[in-house]
Amino acid sequence: MNIKLIGITALLFAIPFYAQADAISELEAKYQAQGAGPFSAAAGEALWTKTFVDAKSGDRRNCTTCHTTDLTKEGKHARTGKIIKPMAPSINPQRFTKVKKVRKWFVRNCKWVLGRECTAQEKGDVLAFLKRL
Ligand code: HEC
Numbered sequence: 001m002n003i004k005l006i007g008i009t010a011l012l013f014a015i016p017f018y019a020q021a022d023a024i025s026e027l028e029a030k031y032q033a034q035g036a037g038p039f040s041a042a043a044g045e046a047l048w049t050k051t052f053v054d055a056k057s058g059d060r061r062n063c064t065t066c067h068t069t070d071l072t073k074e075g076k077h078a079r080t081g082k083i084i085k086p087m088a089p090s091i092n093p094q095r096f097t098k099v100k101k102v103r104k105w106f107v108r109n110c111k112w113v114l115g116r117e118c119t120a121q122e123k124g125d126v127l128a129f130l131k132r133l
Contacts, residue, residue, distance in 0.1 A: 023099045024131055028124055036120035044129030047122055052114050061113045063126075071133050088133035096131060 031037065048063045066084055067075040072091045075084035089095040096102055106126075110118035118126070 023097050023102065024127055026099050027102060027127060031120035031124040034120040036124050039121075039124035039128040041125070041129040041132060044122075044125035044127065047118075047126055048129060055115055063109065063113060065113070066109075071130070087130055089131060090133060096127065102127075 028037070028039065031039075049069070051060050051062045053060055061078075065078045067087050071087040073086055075087070076082070077084060085094075086092045087095060106118055106123050110116065110122075
């Protein structure tokens, strides 16, 4: 393999990681602009595994209901049964590379699990936890 090819290959491998770092820092900056931070991976992990009781159905719900506790493994949607790809970016480099996608799912999943939207602090904490996996 010549030098040019090695360079291009290295660049292609690096792109998903840059995209991820970009999306995450953009989100963190937004949360900080709303007064949140510094972010804690430990607090994020605690929220990730905390169980909430749905006011209507009495169902017990948490983030692991669909994503499971082993984030390097596939999850399964609690209602539709659809397979959810692993959340750990080390296994799935597509994770947290699109700001829009992260925002959309934070809204949807926080509402379903917590019965409300997550705060900027909570979202920053969860990302701090997930991005290291
Ligand atoms: C009812 C099932 C379900 C529950 C419970 C759930 N999620 Fe998800 N989550 C999904 C699905 C489906 C996706 C989108 C599919 C995918 O990204 O593989 C997703 C995607 C996400 C994403 C976007 C990831 C990315 O690559 O951009 C984040 C962030 C997320 N979830 C956070 C959470 C948090 C935080 C909780 C707990 C408050 C939670 N989820 C609980 C089903 C769920």
